[in-house]
Amino acid sequence: MQVNDTMEPGLANTDKIRLNRREFLKRSAVTAATVGTGFGIKRVYALKGKSSVAEKKVIVIGIDGMDPRLSQEMMNEGKLPNFDKLRKSGGFSILGTSIPPQSPVAWANFINGAGPGSHGIFDFIHRHPEEQCVPFFSVTETVAGKGYWEIGDHKLQLDFWPFNHKPPATLLRRQGIPFWDYLDEAGIYSTFYDLPSNYPPSPSKYGRHRCLAGMGTPDMLGTYGTYQHFSEDGPLVTKDEGGGKRSMLFFENETARAKLIGPRNDFLKNPEPVTIEFVVYRDIKAKAAVIEIQKHRIPLKEGQWSHWVKLDFEMSKPGFNRHINGICRFYLPEVSPNFRLYVSPINADPSNPAIKLTEPPAFVKEISNRLGLFYTTGFQEDHKALSNKVFTDEEYRIQADYVLQERLNLLDYALENYDDGLLFFYFSSTDLQAHMFWWDTDEKHPTRSAEDAVKYFNHLKGIYGRMDSVVGDIMKRYGDKATIIVMSDHGFANFKRQFSLNSWLRENGYLYPPDSTSILRDVDWSKTRAYGLGMNGLYLNLKGRERDGIVEAGGEREELVEELINKLEAVRDVNGRNVIHKAHRTDKTYTGPATRLAPDIVVGYSRGYRASWATCLGDMTKEVLLDNDSAWSADHCADASEVPGVIFSNKPIGADAPSLVDVAPSILTEFGLNIPHSIEGKNIFTT
Numbered sequence: 222m223q224v225n226d227t228m229e230p231g232l233a234n235t236d237k238i239r240l241n242r243r244e245f246l247k248r249s250a251v252t253a254a255t256v257g258t259g260f261g262i263k264r265v266y267a268l269k270g271k272s273s274v275a276e277k278k279v280i281v282i283g284i285d286g287m288d289p290r291l292s293q294e295m296m297n298e299g300k301l302p303n304f305d306k307l308r309k310s311g312g313f314s315i316l317g318t319s320i321p322p323q324s325p326v327a328w329a330n331f332i333n334g335a336g337p338g339s340h341g342i343f344d345f346i347h348r349h350p351e352e353q354c355v356p357f358f359s360v361t362e363t364v365a366g367k368g369y370w371e372i373g374d375h376k377l378q379l380d381f382w383p384f385n386h387k388p389p390a391t392l393l394r395r396q397g398i399p400f401w402d403y404l405d406e407a408g409i410y411s412t413f414y415d416l417p418s419n420y421p422p423s424p425s426k427y428g429r430h431r432c433l434a435g436m437g438t439p440d441m442l443g444t445y446g447t448y449q450h451f452s453e454d455g456p457l458v459t460k461d462e463g464g465g466k467r468s469m470l471f472f473e474n475e476t477a478r479a480k481l482i483g484p485r486n487d488f489l490k491n492p493e494p495v496t497i498e499f500v501v502y503r504d505i506k507a508k509a510a511v512i513e514i515q516k517h518r519i520p521l522k523e524g525q526w527s528h529w530v531k532l533d534f535e536m537s538k539p540g541f542n543r544h545i546n547g548i549c550r551f552y553l554p555e556v557s558p559n560f561r562l563y564v565s566p567i568n569a570d571p572s573n574p575a576i577k578l579t580e581p582p583a584f585v586k587e588i589s590n591r592l593g594l595f596y597t598t599g600f601q602e603d604h605k606a607l608s609n610k611v612f613t614d615e616e617y618r619i620q621a622d623y624v625l626q627e628r629l630n631l632l633d634y635a636l637e638n639y640d641d642g643l644l645f646f647y648f649s650s651t652d653l654q655a656h657m658f659w660w661d662t663d664e665k666h667p668t669r670s671a672e673d674a675v676k677y678f679n680h681l682k683g684i685y686g687r688m689d690s691v692v693g694d695i696m697k698r699y700g701d702k703a704t705i706i707v708m709s710d711h712g713f714a715n716f717k718r719q720f721s722l723n724s725w726l727r728e729n730g731y732l733y734p735p736d737s738t739s740i741l742r743d744v745d746w747s748k749t750r751a752y753g754l755g756m757n758g759l760y761l762n763l764k765g766r767e768r769d770g771i772v773e774a775g776g777e778r779e780e781l782v783e784e785l786i787n788k789l790e791a792v793r794d795v796n797g798r799n800v801i802h803k804a805h806r807t808d809k810t811y812t813g814p815a816t817r818l819a820p821d822i823v824v825g826y827s828r829g830y831r832a833s834w835a836t837c838l839g840d841m842t843k844e845v846l847l848d849n850d851s852a853w854s855a856d857h858c859a860d861a862s863e864v865p866g867v868i869f870s871n872k873p874i875g876a877d878a879p880s881l882v883d884v885a886p887s888i889l890t891e892f893g894l895n896i897p898h899s900i901e902g903k904n905i906f907t908t
């Protein structure tokens with residue numbers, strides 16, 4: 222993410238949109254009255270925005286990672302009575318997920334009603350073939366600007382000059398047509414809250430689609446969430462630890478000064494982050510501290526969280542300086558003997574966002590007017606703080622609960638502001654708490670005692686229970702007025718063992734030299750035929766595609782793909798277990814125009830296994846198979862058939878084996894629209 226003058230200013234056009242909507246409703250009422258009872262639903266589509274299907278309501282609740290095994294077990298035990306009611310009336314099925322079953326891929330399948338060949342998202346991480354596998358995040362790309370005028374230490378974007386300039390921009394890389402575009406065109410309103418794989422949110426052509434972006438939205442540092450941790454035993458020079466920064470606090474007379482790191486100032490020739498100084502006053506006896514930052518004075522007792530705090534980052538710039546808002550929360554885990562202070566990732570301020578959080582841009586301000594400040598980053602549960610041992614299990618549970626509470630407030634807002642059309646609402650708790658708290662075996666947990674493993678898995682079951690109450694409430698309010706769909710993008714499995722794909726390729730002679738440690742550092746590309754990157758991707762070093770490619774297209778490629786698939790599917794762990802359930806060749810799996818960046822093979826792991834932490838960014842470990850030692854102890858980046866999701870509805874589901882791509886066409890059909898050609902899926906409500 223880059224923050225600069227060209228970013229969305231959060232235009233205050235809410236009133237206009239409201240007015241349009243009121244006018245629109247009035248007009249459609251007249252149209253409906255004129256046409257009379259012969260007003261056919263199918264004809265509405267042809268009317269293209271002149272009217273809406275009279276007050277039809279569809280509500281979709283997306284529960285990320287809700288798992289069919291656990292759901293069925295809990296329903297059988299009577300612990301999910303509302304879900305069970307839907308199941309008993311025929312509205313339940315296992316839902317096929319995407320290949321690979323990673324959240325950004327899966328939600329993009331939902332959005333397009335079509336697979337990765339349509340939307341072009343194949344993994345959390347893609348690579349630039351022309352730059353020999355330099356990795357980047359798959360959903361959003363920040364492109365650098367062109368054409369600057371340098372003034373001293375600063376640079377000024379030449380946006381008034383007609384040629385040879387291009388402002389920097391953050392782009393959504395998802396391709397194809399999101400299904401709400403068809404609703405928008407047909408005069409049907411849709412509102413999405415916290416939708417993944419849609420940052421920056423795609424524009425609405427007819428102004429009937431609104432969206433608050435979810436997973437994929439960055440924090441103000443341009444990352445997916447970077448906490449800051451200050452402690453007396455911290456490092457002298459601030460240290461990055463993947464998802465967080467650690468710094469030292471030095472107390473003199475019980476007073477310490479430190480700097481909070483903010484967004485990067487891209488107006489500088491050599492961009493640097495803007496910082497805000499703050500002071501900590503400590504009272505060891507009272508087990509408390511006061512933090513002074515800008516105009517705020519925040520008293521905190523040990524173990525206490527602050528409310529959201531608004532920060533003002535001043536970016537020096539030629540002419541006048543620019544001010545950018547951010548929000549954060551402080552948490553004080555320990556006053557003495559080792560004073561520790563946690564600062565949440567600095568989120569974009571929903572009341573005055575520096576980045577585009579919603580479509581239309583002013584929508585988020587409208588929400589914030591009612592709800593105040595709230596998390597706006599895509600990953601809100603701070604799992605990195607737990608993985609990096611900044612949080613204990615209990616601290617993570619509490620922080621994740623704040624997130625769920627904010628979401629429940631947002632759901633109240635969403636339901637209060639919903640008349641008709643489509644309402645989509647998303648919950649992350651069942652995914653990001655499952656990654657840390659799922660453990661459905663007696664075997665030893667990587668970081669937890671047997672007792673705690675059970676305790677926190679029970680806590681996760683409690684979250685399923687809370688989702689059941691949410692569904693119960695919605696059923697009570699809308700059960701006889703709306704089509705209600707509750708769905709997940711994939712299920713869950715323990716993550717006990719890691720498979721180091723590049724180490725395996727090296728050991729089997731596909732990757733050179735034998736002592737290489739990373740595909741980004743020391744691989745000999747003139748002899749390397751294949752490499753792994755991301756959670757499930759395996760790429761051939763193909764001539765004409767990769768910058769230093771050596772594998773010839775045609776026969777050589779064909780032979781190599783088949784050989785790799787056979788060998789991968791034959792890999793066994795020390796106990797004889799099958800590590801890879803299925804290796805998919807993507808030229809047989811994906812269809813559509815957006816396959817340019819697809820891996821050649823998607824590695825589908827068996828339950829219990831996943832790509833090693835090292836593999837994701839192209840690194841190698843000594844061993845091919847090793848234990849997972851992280852608090853991130855459950856996952857779903859396995860084979861699609863190992864971790865399907867669920868779908869529930871208050872309408873019987875007729876389809877035999879529904880899949881994520883089938884949800885969009887089912888929604889369109891509910892609104893009386895024909896299923897467009899861009900959609901691969903089928904209506905789940907028919908057989």
Ligand SMILES: [Zn+2]
Pocket residue numbers: 285286323324325327652710711
């Ligand atoms: Zn997911």
